[in-house]
Amino acid sequence: MIPANWIAHHRLTDGTPVGYLAPASERDAESFSPMSLIGETLGEPQDLAEAGAVLDMRGIEMLGEPRWMRLPEPLPDAFDAVDALSPDAPWPWRPVVIVDWSATEYRIRLAHPSPGDASVPLVFPTPAAPALRRTTPDGIEERRINH
Structure with a gap:
């Protein structure tokens, strides 16, 4: 099951779920790791907007x-x-x-x-x-x- 502290991310253009934003650590509330819909890491921890942009571009595509x-x-x-x-x-x-x-x-x-x-x-x-x-x-x- 996807951890409760991961934030579901939906593509802004059409509302499609494309992945999750996982907090990088308990001490760092500013950084998030972009995670696929099955929980694979798609990039390094980054700010919320950048991690969301990674998911918008690669979240669905990488599942194929x-x-x-x-x-x-x-x-x-x-x-x-x-x-x-x-x-x-x-x-x-x-x-x-x-x-x-x-x-x-x-x-x-x-x-x-x-x-x-x-x-x-x-x-x-x-x-x-x-x-x-x-x-x-x-x-x-x-x-x-x-x-």
């Missing part, structure tokens, strides 16, 4: 960008998504996309399912766990070339 998560291959139908939240998950990095979100959860699916992969979305609690990465994990290209 691919992510990476360690998931079993093939992905079984009865997979408990909570197991994927462990940063030490023993599975390979797999590209995923976000398909739905709310203040309490978000859903992902495999970007490139392999034969035998379950086709149901996986559900995770919001805010997003560090197990969901926006950047390509180190060494991923080498593994693709070697297979």
